Amino acid sequence: MHTIWDLARRNAGITVAFGLTLLATDVAKAQSVPLNYNVSVLVPTTSLSVEPDLAFKQYWKYAWPFTIMNGAGAVECAGVLQELVVKSSSNRYHFYYRIRTNSGTSAISRFQQNIGGVLINAAWRKDLKPAGSYFSPTRAGISPSWVVTFAFYHPLSCANGDTPYLLLKSGSPVPQMHPTWIATKTGYSTWLMTWGP
Numbered sequence: 001m002h003t004i005w006d007l008a009r010r011n012a013g014i015t016v017a018f019g020l021t022l023l024a025t026d027v028a029k030a031q032s033v034p035l036n037y038n039v040s041v042l043v044p045t046t047s048l049s050v051e052p053d054l055a056f057k058q059y060w061k062y063a064w065p066f067t068i069m070n071g072a073g074a075v076e077c078a079g080v081l082q083e084l085v086v087k088s089s090s091n092r093y094h095f096y097y098r099i100r101t102n103s104g105t106s107a108i109s110r111f112q113q114n115i116g117g118v119l120i121n122a123a124w125r126k127d128l129k130p131a132g133s134y135f136s137p138t139r140a141g142i143s144p145s146w147v148v149t150f151a152f153y154h155p156l157s158c159a160n161g162d163t164p165y166l167l168l169k170s171g172s173p174v175p176q177m178h179p180t181w182i183a184t185k186t187g188y189s190t191w192l193m194t195w196g197p
Contacts, residue, residue, distance in 0.1 A: 032121035032169045035148060040141040043150065046123035046167065054125075054169070055089040060195075066182055068104070068158075068190045076188050077104035077158035084165065085175050085195045093172045095196055096125065096165040099182070104158030109185040111150045113168065114178035118197035120148070121169040133162045155185045170197035 030044040031051050048054050061084055068077040079101030086094045099108060122140050136154040143149065148168070156163060178196040183189035 030123075032123035032167060034119065034121050035140055035142050037142050037144060040139045040151075041122075043122050043124060043138040043140050043166075045126045047125070047127040049127075051169075053088055053090045054086075054094065054167075056086050057089050057091070058087040060085045062195065064180075064192050064194055066190050066192055068106075068182065068184055068188050070106075070186070070188050075104055076106045076186065077101060077108060077182075077184050079103075079158070079161070081180070081182065081192065081194065083194055091173075093170060093175050093197065095168040095170070095175070096128070097168075097180075097194075098165045099156060099161065099163045101156065101158045101161040104184075106158050106184040106186055106188070107155030108158065108161065108182060109152055109155040110181075110183040110189075111152075111166070112181040112183070113148050113194070113196050114180070115142070115146050115148050115168070115170070115197050116176055116178055117146050118170050118172050120197055121167075122148070122150075123167045123169070125165040125167050128165045135164060138166075158184070168197060172197035 031046045033041050064081040066081055067075055070076040082098040084096035088094055134156055136152040138150050138152050140150045175195045177193050179191050180194045181189050181191045
């Protein structure tokens with residue numbers, strides 16, 4: 001004979017197991033998410049196995065050096081923004097950004113990209129090599145002026161930082177040059193022209 005406590009324990013175990021199964025399923029199916037105006041979303045990870053349309057048909061690599069100065073004129077952060085411009089198997093262009101820092105006393109808290117009116121999805125590509133040694137939960141959203149902001153919960157050290165590739169998955173038929181901003185946690189920033197949707 002089962003007491004009410006035995007039944008409660010057994011049902012609680014089933015509920016917890018079911019919840020963990022759902023959580024594992026959600027993680028396994030993680031993929032790029034659409035970005036909407038004035039709505040902040042958590043940026044997931046994705047991979048080629050989950051989104052086969054990310055397969056590279058052609059790609060181009062770029063390295064954009066940057067330096068962020070503080071108000072006194074000293075270097076607060078310096079590094080390279082690495083970019084991959086990818087023509088996918090669907091003949092649409094996707095854009096990947098990876099931040100590598102090598103000097104400075106601050107940390108990068110924000111990355112912004114003008115997207116020129118194209119709706120996009122976003123994700124981290126941790127399956128692309130090199131995968132980077134740093135990873136932070138990141139929130140993203142689009143402003144009414146067509147700027148995507150990626151905010152890192154844990155700012156990236158300027159002394160020696162290395163992120164995975166951040167994906168902007170677009171339906172863009174052609175790449176365009178747009179301003180891109182990189183900002184530190186103290187509020188100083190720099191901008192450069194990069195390719196984007």
